[in-house]
Structure formats: structure tokens, C-alpha cells
Amino acid sequence: MKIRILVDFEAFWTSLSEDIRAAKQYAFVETFSFEGDRVGKMLADLLGASQAHDRRVLVDSFAKIVLSDRFLYAPANLVNADLRQEAKETKQLHKSLQNAGVEIKHGNPFGLSPRRCLTRNHKKLIVIDDRVAYIGGMNFSEHNAAWHDMMLRIEDDDVAAFLRDDFLASWEGKSRALSKSFAGIDLHTLDGRSNASVFGKVLQLIDDAQTSIFVESPYITFPFYDHLREARQRGVSVTIVTPRRNNWSYFADYARWESTRCGIDLRLSDQGMSHLKAMLVDERHLIVGSSNFDLLSYRIYQEILAIITVPEVVADFREKVMSVDLRNSQCAEDQEREHATWSRLRVKLLNKGLTLLLD
Numbered sequence: 001m002k003i004r005i006l007v008d009f010e011a012f013w014t015s016l017s018e019d020i021r022a023a024k025q026y027a028f029v030e031t032f033s034f035e036g037d038r039v040g041k042m043l044a045d046l047l048g049a050s051q052a053h054d055r056r057v058l059v060d061s062f063a064k065i066v067l068s069d070r071f072l073y074a075p076a077n078l079v080n081a082d083l084r085q086e087a088k089e090t091k092q093l094h095k096s097l098q099n100a101g102v103e104i105k106h107g108n109p110f111g112l113s114p115r116r117c118l119t120r121n122h123k124k125l126i127v128i129d130d131r132v133a134y135i136g137g138m139n140f141s142e143h144n145a146a147w148h149d150m151m152l153r154i155e156d157d158d159v160a161a162f163l164r165d166d167f168l169a170s171w172e173g174k175s176r177a178l179s180k181s182f183a184g185i186d187l188h189t190l191d192g193r194s195n196a197s198v199f200g201k202v203l204q205l206i207d208d209a210q211t212s213i214f215v216e217s218p219y220i221t222f223p224f225y226d227h228l229r230e231a232r233q234r235g236v237s238v239t240i241v242t243p244r245r246n247n248w249s250y251f252a253d254y255a256r257w258e259s260t261r262c263g264i265d266l267r268l269s270d271q272g273m274s275h276l277k278a279m280l281v282d283e284r285h286l287i288v289g290s291s292n293f294d295l296l297s298y299r300i301y302q303e304i305l306a307i308i309t310v311p312e313v314v315a316d317f318r319e320k321v322m323s324v325d326l327r328n329s330q331c332a333e334d335q336e337r338e339h340a341t342w343s344r345l346r347v348k349l350l351n352k353g354l355t356l357l358l359d
Contacts, residue, residue: 001183002155003313007276007320009145012138013042015153016126023052023128028167030058030125032290035067035141036089043140044093048100052129055102058171060121061109063090068143069247107170108302115300119192121170122301124151124290125163131155133163135289135304137275148243148274150321152288152306158182163189166304175302184310190291190303198305199291199298203227205281205307209236214322216241217277219251219292229262237265241325244268256332267329278321286314 006012020027027050034040034057047055065072067086077083097104108121126134136151138144154160162180166189169176175191179198188198206213206227213231215224220240232238240259246252252268259266279287289305291297308314 001159001185002153003185003308003310004153004155005313005316005320006134006136006151006153007324008148008150009039009138012134012136012149012151013145016134017046019126019128019132019153020046020050020052023050025052025129026054026056026127026164027052027129028054028056028058028125028127028164028171029140030121030123030167030170031139032060032120032122032124033063033066033139033141033144034059034090034093035063036086036091036093037068037142039142039145040090040093040140044097044100044102047102048097056167056171057097057102057104058121058167059104059106061106062120064106065110068141105171107173118296118300120296120301121175122290122297123170123189123304125167125304127160127164127167130157130160130164133160135163135306137277137290144275146272148269148271148276148325150276150278150288154185156182159185159187162187163304170302184308184313186307188289188305188307190297190301190305192300192302195298195301195303201307202279202287202305205285205287206231209281211282212237212239212280213282214239214241214280215278215293216274216321216325217279217293218243218246218273218275219248219294220255221251221294223295223298224293225258228264229258232262232264239265239267239326241267241269241274241329243272243274244270244329245273247273259332266332267326268332269325269329271325271328274325276321276325278317280314280317280322283314283318285309286317 070077094104110117124136132155134151134153137149138151159182176189177191177194179188209231228238242252242255277292286308291303291305297303
């Protein structure tokens with residue numbers, strides 16, 4: 001098995017382009033957003049030119065109502081000419097894919113119940129020819145591609161077959177909760193209903209930590225902070241890296257508040273928006289995938305999660321991600337932490353509201 005960590009869009013795109021050009025049997029792409037901008041068109045052109053017999057793109061229905069992080073039907077956006085044009089170009093892009101023989105489908109249609117509205121397929125997955133798979137956090141839109149992020153390229157026939165079957169189930173509207181162990185990597189597909197059982201393994205790793213926990217994510221919330229707080233209280237070094245300029249600013253402020261009350265070493269990244277999500281426990285267990293370590297992932301989103309114990313991959317993560325991002329971040333200043341009260345309340349109310357809706 002070969003596992004490569006690909007940091008930021010250029011490295012990911014270079015690798016993905018080579019693999020899709022070499023595809024013969026199939027190329028399957030599963031993404032949370034796929035927009036009719038430069039990056040979306042790059043993927044469409046790549047798939048359209050592919051010689052693979054079976055080419056498919058599965059996009060969550062969230063992408064029908066949100067473009068470039070903006071809700072299409074908000075009053076101000078109804079008269080936003082640029083946004084309306086992007087929506088038009090996105091529809092045209094999807095039609096051009098179909099004309100090129102690429103199937104495209106929107107999964108998880110919205111419904112009337114709160115759960116039906118909130119249940120989203122948050123996976124980012126590409127599988128090619130039962131040979132290679134990509135998992136991580138990157139979407140296919142121009143603003144997402146500009147963010148700091150990470151994907152894993154896994155070259156292994158058995159891993160690719162496992163994730164291919166998950167893609168095909170999602171394509172048919174069936175969410176799966178399955179776990180399978182491979183050499184040095186445990187893969188978990190989360191169905192949005194029984195996520196807590198898999199995340200229980202992650203929380204147990206936090207609870208069993210002896211020396212250190214490193215977390216990087218833009219949107220950490222309950223219940224992960226509770227366990228990180230307890231780990232810090234028993235003497236474990238806990239470091240969190242989150243973007244200073246978050247696309248949802250109150251999450252960064254909430255992180256300031258949480259770190260203040262429990263002594264977590266909070267680092268604010270100055271690399272612009274970071275969408276990268278990963279956790280390293282005791283320098284041995286690397287947890288990566290599509291989850292932001294938040295309540296939505298814990299309770300209702302369909303996700304892919306990997307727990308990796310391959311020493312070479314852990315070392316690669318430390319070199320390419322952890323060391324670099326720590327250098328490019330600064331400790332949150334005390335005066336910054338003091339202004340987080342309103343953001344803390346917003347996140348608490350959000351968590352409480354979601355819990356009431358879903359229970």
C-alpha cells in the first residue's frame with residue numbers, strides 16, 4: 001500500500017490529473033460542492049477527455065442552493081448578478097458533462113423534516129480503476145481550491161474496491177456505515193445515523209492519550225472540545241491550529257474561548273482560510289478524512305474517516321502539515337480571547353438547537 005499526503009490544491013490536482021488520464025475502467029468523483037467556475041471546468045474537462053468507460057460525479061444537493069459560500073435564495077443574493085451568473089454557468093457545466101458521456105447526480109434531496117434538510121453527504125472521495133483512491137477535505141470550486149487543505153492518495157486495490165462500493169451505494173441513495181481494517185489504516189464510512197459509534201473510537205483515543213494531541217480544523221465543536229479539555233486537565237499537551245480568518249468567523253472566536261478556559265495551546269493560522277482537518281494523537285494515531293470534528297459530523301453528516309498508524313505516513317504528516325502550519329501560526333493573544341463571548345454563545349445555541357431538532 002502506498003499513501004501520499006497531498007497538501008493544497010495544486011499538488012492534489014497534479015496527482016489527480018495523472019490518475020484520471022490513465023483511467024481505463026472507471027473514474028468516480030464524490031464531492032460536497034462542484035461549481036461552474038475555473039476549477040469546476042478543469043474537472044469537467046478532465047473527465048470529459050478521460051478514456052474510462054464509466055465516469056460519474058456525485059454532488060450533494062447542498063450545492064444546488066449554496067455557491068461560493070453564499071445561499072442563493074437569500075434576499076440580497078436574489079439580485080446578485082455575479083452569483084446568478086455563476087449558478088447559470090454551474091447548470092451549463094453539468095449539462096456539458098452529460099453531453100460528454102459523464103453521468104452526474106445530486107444526492108440527498110432536501111425534505112420537509114429537520115433531519116432530511118440537515119442530512120448531507122459531506123464526503124470528498126475519488127476512486128479510479130480499483131487501483132487508487134483519494135480522501136480528504138477538498139471540493140471542486142475556485143474558492144475552495146484557494147484554501148489550505150489536504151487530500152490523501154491511497155494506492156491499494158482492496159482499499160479502492162472498498163471505497164468504490166461505498167460510492168456506488170451513495171450513488172443509489174443508500175448511505176452505509178461500514179468499517180474495514182487494512183495494513184496500517186482503518187477506514188470508516190459514516191451513514192449520518194450511527195456516526196457516534198465510530199467517533200467513539202476517536203474520542204477514546206483522545207481519552208487514552210498519554211503525551212500529546214494535535215488538531216487542525218476550522219470548525220471544532222462539541223463533543224470533541226469536551227474530551228480535549230479533559231485530556232488537557234490530566235496533563236496531556238493539546239495544540240489546536242485553526243484559521244485566524246475563518247469563513248465562519250465565530251468558530252475561530254469560539255476556539256479562543258474554549259482554549260482560554262482549559263489551557264489548550266491555540267494557534268491562529270495566518271495562511272488565509274484553512275479547511276484542513278486532521279488529528280494526531282501521541283504521535284502514533286493520525287485521524288484524517290472529511291470530518292471537521294464538529295456536531296454535524298458527529299450526528300448527521302455522511303463522512304469518510306481514516307485512522308492511520310503507518311509510521312512513515314505519520315512522519316510525512318508531521319513534516320508537510322504539522323511543522324509547517326505551526327510555523328505559520330501564532331499563539332492567540334489574551335486580548336483576542338476576551339472578545340469571544342458572543343461567538344461562544346452563538347456556537348452553543350447552534351449546538352443546542354441542532355441537538356433538539358435531531359433528538
